[in-house]
Amino acid sequence: MLSITPIYAALIAFLFIALSVNVILQRRKGKISVGDHGDKAMIKAMRTQANCAEYAPFALLLIAMVELQGAEAWLVNLLGLLLLAGRLSHAYGFGKTPQTIILRQIGMLLTFLAILVAASAGLILAL
Incomplete structure (x- = not known):
């Protein structure tokens, strides 16, 4: 039974909704x-949202x-926190004007680390 992952899924869903609202606001503006x-600004808002949708x-x-x-x-909490911190950092760094490149890079590093460790742990546990 899943009891931890849904917490991080919900938090990232809230982030995705916020990024989606930003796209809508840019469209209206x-x-x-x-x-x-x-x-x-529209391209940046769309790509910030899409990047979250691609990795999360x-x-x-x-x-x-x-x-x-x-x-x-x-x-499981470590993986969730890595992913959440990565997605928040990337969204903030990429979505800001001008971009905060270091936050964008840290965000992708944390996201990749979460994926790599989760994939490795899943493989080890399966074997």
Whole structure:
């Protein structure tokens, strides 16, 4: 049974909703109904949201598998915290104007670390 992963999934879902609202606000501000119209702020808002959508589900799936395989709670929490911190850092650093490159880089590093450790732990637990 999953008891830890849903907490991180919910927190990341809140982040994704916030990023989605930012896209909607940019669309209204720029009067852009479809696409980005070459608007740099619109492109940035869309890519910030899309990056979260590209990485978070895969990482959460791996974390859930690790939890379902009986990993210790500390490991599942560590993976969730790495992912959450990574997604928050990336969204803030990438979405800010001008970008805070170091936060963007730290965000991706933490996200990749969560994915790599979850994949490794899942493989080890499966064997």
